[in-house]
Amino acid sequence: MPSTTTTTTTTAIEEPPLQIDLSAPLKNHPPLIAPEPEHCPGPESNLAGAGSACAGCPNQAICASTPKGPDPDIPLINQRLSSITHKILILSGKGGVGKSTFTTMLAHAFASSSTHTVGIMDTDICGPSIPKMLGVEQETIHISNQGWSPVWVTDNLSVMSVQFMLPSRDDAVIWRGPKKNGLIKQFLKDVEWGPLDYLLVDTPPGTSDEHLSVNTYLRESGLSGAVVVTTPQEMSLLDVRKEIDFCNKAGIKVLGIVENMSGYVCPGCRHVNRVFKATTGGGSELARECGVPFLGKVPLDPRIGMACDYGESFFEGFPDSPACEALRKVVERVKEEVGVKEEGE
Numbered sequence: 001m002p003s004t005t006t007t008t009t010t011t012a013i014e015e016p017p018l019q020i021d022l023s024a025p026l027k028n029h030p031p032l033i034a035p036e037p038e039h040c041p042g043p044e045s046n047l048a049g050a051g052s053a054c055a056g057c058p059n060q061a062i063c064a065s066t067p068k069g070p071d072p073d074i075p076l077i078n079q080r081l082s083s084i085t086h087k088i089l090i091l092s093g094k095g096g097v098g099k100s101t102f103t104t105m106l107a108h109a110f111a112s113s114s115t116h117t118v119g120i121m122d123t124d125i126c127g128p129s130i131p132k133m134l135g136v137e138q139e140t141i142h143i144s145n146q147g148w149s150p151v152w153v154t155d156n157l158s159v160m161s162v163q164f165m166l167p168s169r170d171d172a173v174i175w176r177g178p179k180k181n182g183l184i185k186q187f188l189k190d191v192e193w194g195p196l197d198y199l200l201v202d203t204p205p206g207t208s209d210e211h212l213s214v215n216t217y218l219r220e221s222g223l224s225g226a227v228v229v230t231t232p233q234e235m236s237l238l239d240v241r242k243e244i245d246f247c248n249k250a251g252i253k254v255l256g257i258v259e260n261m262s263g264y265v266c267p268g269c270r271h272v273n274r275v276f277k278a279t280t281g282g283g284s285e286l287a288r289e290c291g292v293p294f295l296g297k298v299p300l301d302p303r304i305g306m307a308c309d310y311g312e313s314f315f316e317g318f319p320d321s322p323a324c325e326a327l328r329k330v331v332e333r334v335k336e337e338v339g340v341k342e343e344g345e
């Protein structure tokens with residue numbers, strides 16, 4: 001398989017790789033005298049010091065006196081992201097549905113058009129896997145006079161992930177909500193993405209702090225919507241219903257559902273076997289039931305795993321795979337849903 005990994009040199013003035021002290025307090029974080037408890041609403045939130053979760057917390061007086069109101073960083077985030085046309089969340093109800101793999105393949109599929117510039121923001125802070133899949137795991141972030149520079153995978157595909165800040169790829173990130181929230185804000189506020197056609201925001205499974213943070217910060221700068229990834233089994237579909245409910249409550253437009261691992265591609269004859277039976281109708285039936293678009297079925301090709309392990313583009317290495325054909329259709333459907341009109345239409 002040909003290697004697709006190239007690194008683009010930034011023209012900005014560069015300084016040595018960024019070293020982040022992961023134990024340092026975040027900007028705007030009140031000086032707490034004890035760790036945040038499990039159900040902390042966030043020392044920077046409007047509920048800080050006043051919510052029922054704060055009762056008995058040693059930090060209550062500090063949090064209650066912290067200034068409330070709109071986050072002063074939101075205008076900066078809006079300004080920073082103003083050169084990104086479409087911001088798309090990639091969600092899944094549960095882990096194990098291949099969401100991050102799907103995100104990298106979708107990014108490669110978008111970037112296969114040289115007229116598109118694409119970015120991936122990896123917000124899975126506790127389990128970042130996107131850099132490995134893109135073959136840039138060993139890269140570090142550089143800061144310049146313009147901000148943090150994302151890592152360029154190809155000439156038109158860049159990525160930012162917490163993985164780049166870890167001293168070792170085996171280091172665990174054990175953070176509670178407020179600190180994750182702070183890092184996501186920093187990603188949005190300080191990363192100099194430059195002009196992008198699409199920013200794909202890869203999120204952890206479920207509906208957690210990362211989702212709330214991303215939605216809060218992106219809402220004003222214009223979030224195009226969310227692509228929800230599932231597998232055909234009812235166990236996965238059950239959680240997707242919750243994810244769609246979360247989107248409805250948070251005011252996030254659901255661009256559609258993608259059924260991933262929808263069959264197994266034989267690498268020899270390209271025949272697709274339905275190994276995971278959709279006993280309750282699969283993603284298409286769920287989309288109909290929830291009144292959201294169905295974006296397509298992407299089969300599992302065993303060569304996808306190999307490409308991810310080597311950090312190479314499956315999309316470029318095996319363009320004839322039924323999985324790539326399916327991804328191209330998903331890209332077209334997503335473009336329709338975000339209102340992109342190609343020339344001649």
Ligand code: SF4
Nearest residue numbers: 040048054057060063
């Ligand atoms: S917001 Fe402050 S007072 Fe409330 S639980 Fe969190 S740390 Fe404690």
